Amino acid sequence: MTSSPAEPTGLRERKKARTRAAIQRHALRLFHEQGYGATTVDQIAAAAEISPSTFFRYFPTKEATVLYDPFDPVLIEAALAQPPELSPIGALRATMDTIREQIPADLWEDERRRQMLVFREPELRTAVMDKFAEGIDLLAGLAARRTGRSADDFAVRNWAGAVVGVVMAAFLGAAADPEADTLVVIDEAVAHLDAGLPL
């Protein structure tokens, strides 16, 4: 149960990690070059020098190569680590500050490109919307813990829905604008919600 494996031990593990990364890298590259729909799994497999069958041993679907969010776990961990005296919104905004500090700029660049791809290609956007639904459960859980209420509580879930909603709007807006810094936009969105959504 040691929770920091970090270093892949055997040769087998290292190879697997490398294959996995190669698939993802080539998939993303091809998606950018040719578009998502025009890229076949066979092409990705060929580029990564594996057989098509092996592709599906590493990823359950073609989508999955783009749909993993590498920062999700980091974000959850950071959220849980916020001091308990913060309000749910306060904790949320503090979490994003933490992220902004922790993630190096070049990684964030990749992430930004991935986001634009995912939100622009209709097939992928459909899939990513589902993650927002999961986000409601997640946020409701965090807020419940912080306020001592149940995660099924109507008010808590509704609050989580509103937060996810403004984040959704922010992402959709940011994906359309190449200049936008997603984290800043989200922070503004959450602040606006916290202020009672003045129109």
Added chain:
Amino acid sequence: MTSSPAEPTGLRERKKARTRAAIQRHALRLFHEQGYGATTVDQIAAAAEISPSTFFRYFPTKEATVLYDPFDPVLIEAALAQPPELSPIGALRATMDTIREQIPADLWEDERRRQMLVFREPELRTAVMDKFAEGIDLLAGLAARRTGRSADDFAVRNWAGAVVGVVMAAFLGAAADPEADTLVVIDEAVAHLDAGLPL
């Protein structure tokens, strides 16, 4: 350019409408009986007594048979018809009252069953989430018109995001609970949002 065709004129049109309805009816029935994933397009086509090719002339995808929302246009029309002195939220709630009065109970029963199906089956839920994204644009447009602001305005879009978010949460909650009346739950959710989301 007459914009009220309403009555299907020729025999051809009537037949098409009947075929379309038959496909949808059998599709929904089969989905309920066997599950969405276990039902093939060929089965639907056979039940509706058409060829598989014809199926795709009527619906672009298998999903589309369940994913149309028959009340969407009614809802938009009702929203546009609300008196201009109402606030955006006020107009929204008034719109839902209108709907509740206009739609007969048996139709609403069907709609309710459709909702449960769509929100339970993972493949369908993914697809329906995308409609929420469209909902943001739609609501932003309505709110913009009502407040004299641009539909691109950050505050307007953010407000629309929050509303869509709480509606999403309400739908997800209502889909899990067979007893829930979706319209009531949504109305409560919007009221809670309007009150500043007290936890």
Added chain:
DNA sequence: AAAATAATGAGAGCTACTCTCACTTGGTAG
């Protein structure tokens, strides 16, 4: 009744995805 137009069915073809089976490669125990 003939000509123009629209709907249909049959069928070929593509791609995502699943499953099975034989083969190879990396880890390990004697």
Added chain:
DNA sequence: CTACCAAGTGAGAGTAGCTCTCATTATTTT
């Protein structure tokens, strides 16, 4: 170091959603 075991791989067959083409049939128009 060798012999064995387990894990990883590739080849290939099969299913289902979806697209496209083309000949046939049904409806409408003249």
